[in-house]
Amino acid sequence: MTEKETQTMEEEAIEQEPNAEEISEEAEQTEELSTEESHQAEVTELNNRLLRVQADYDNFRRRSREEKESAAKYRSQTVIEALLPVIDNFERALLVKPETEEAKALLQGMEMVYRQFQEALKSEGVEVIETVGQTFDPHLHQAVMQVEEEGFESNQIVEELQKGYKLKDRVVRPSMVKVNA
Known part of the structure; x- marks a missing residue:
């Protein structure tokens, strides 16, 4: 190069x-x-x-x-739960047949108080759960007996033993029922 x-x-x-x-x-x-x-x-x-x-x-x-x-929405639930036995006893007391005029007057007064009590509960959103003739629903009903009765379909409620109640859309106490087998 x-x-x-x-x-x-x-x-x-x-x-x-x-x-x-x-x-x-x-x-x-x-x-x-x-x-x-x-x-x-x-x-x-x-x-x-x-x-x-x-x-x-x-x-x-x-x-x-x-x-x-x-x-x-459910603020009154605890009070309502405490009042349910009172309602049950009130209803039992209203079933008694008065024999005297005093007893009849007392029964009328109790019926008026009971109606007011029911209206107050209704205004809070409390409803009685429908039972007799309805189809058994485990979310609403508590089956305590099962019988075979004619005239009722299978799984249909035959008798209500204790009322159940709902507060708005929540079950406060389920109904105790007798169900057809």
Whole structure:
């Protein structure tokens, strides 16, 4: 090779070799890109966490509101449960046949009080569960006896032994019933 060709090859090699400035610029650009990418990844992660926290908070608010509404809807349940034996005894007392005029007057007064009591319960959303002639429903009725009676279909309620009550859509006390086999 001639000296000129060797010199040309050396110049080309020098041109192809990156100098220190170019290497440091590329390193800075790469570093900037990796820093920017890491910041972007961190922003994305924080946004995702924020969305999850917001969803959790919305769910908490919804559950709290539902619990508050439920508590308000059924606030009188414990009082009603305590009054059910009183109602049962009231109904038994009304079945007594009075023999004297005083007893008849007392019975009339008790009937008036009983009607007012029933109206007050109805205004709170208390309903008597229908039984005789209905199909047995384990969510509403408690079968305490099973008999074979003619005139009734299988699984049909023959007799009510104790009244059951619902408060709005919740069973407070199931009806005790006798069911046809």
